[in-house]
Amino acid sequence: MLPVILISDNTPQDIYNSVLKYHILSKIPQAGIFEYYYVHPSVHEAPYHAAAYILLNEHHFEKNTVFFVEINTPEQTEHQKILLIEYDTKWIFTPNNGITGLLEKEKINRIYFWKEYITTSFYAKNEMLNALQNLILSNFEVTNDFQPISYEECKKIYRPSITEKIINEKEKNLIVPALYIDSYQNLICFFKKKDYEHYSKDYDITIKLPLSEKITAIHSTYNQQPSDQPIALFNDAGYLEIAINGGHFSSLMLDKNIFTGISAFILLNLKKKN
Template identity: 25%
Template structure:
């Protein structure tokens, strides 16, 4: 039985998701389809990369991942299929897999060439489904396209350090359902560059000198109710081990989220400046 995931910016109001699922079932009646999300911000490549990196590895090896974000075929954006970490990805060549491939290199990549037989303004339905179902039947990637060695990478997804290794320069790559903003700075990078030093993290006019490991760690006095701390800003290592700027118990409909209350947006810069002084609380971060 084939396991196929879908990650798109289609939303659920229109017919697109249903049409894609119907086409898969027409090809593979016993397929199992899992929606990772259809709520990616329209054409947001970095958000897609973050979601994909932190979801695909929860699935068993051999899973086929269809990714439909900014998927219209053009000279700049080819369509590719790749095998990586025991998984298969069918997606546009627009940098979507950049966060995964920064750590794990694909074992095979092909440029999909079935477009000569299929003309479509809806390639996820007409091309990606065909390719995914072909792979699910045991087909070799080289049958659907010519093997290539290179693919598009998005450098903005990767944070940078300065020459003295005392500063990390990153950015906001995603905003979640609670309005919390997620950076591209991983806990691994923070630990390796920081080496236990004191730091100041800045995002616009806001600064942080502590990073929590859980949201409720911001509640400093257990005799107080959680309600007293609603709206309190904090930074933490989230479940994907990336630095997140959050509002405790945020709710976009009531309290608000970090994006609205702190005025933080996608692609805003986040910097971490380290001093030479060791942080006595650093051990709790590991």
């Protein structure tokens, strides 16, 4: 079986998804299709940010897993390039819609664009599927039907980076942007376990929340906190996750106007250890 991860901003009930899966299996019978649908109640998060979070996770998929990204953006134009991204040991097919800038750059080995441009609204079952079939038939050897393109030439959407605010010589704040809000309304932050371990060598870390709430410890499971209490832990992909046990944390964030456009932030206070 060839794992094909379909990432779509359609709903699971959309008939187009069935049509797309039919065409994929018609051309690539050995494909096993696994689906991620971007269906989120928050209008503050763009679908390509959600798609990028799935790609950042990778969920320990095996070598040569294919991510087939069917995410439209308001800026999508006619004759847009279709990209093939060799990402670590995986492959990503996506329109040149900016997702490249949301990936971990150090994991990008090479980027190519397909010989056909997007000319129809159903590009996923036409031009992009042709590109996928070409890669599979060549046993994952990139053919001359793909041309190299540099990272700099690709369209990129950038998420905000971590901002450091010095308070005094012994104290500072880190403003950490959010990556994603999951279906349980938990906030996943652009702050990895290795970052926490780096800072915690020299600093005591407090996660500051709205309504004067704060978190001073990292837990490993949700039930380590009482119901309706905030909790912080690192998820399977190693990213900091802020939640309320049995509640909806992101709604609290929205009420406090921490969102700016599509970006949410969490504040980490760092104090020098004695």
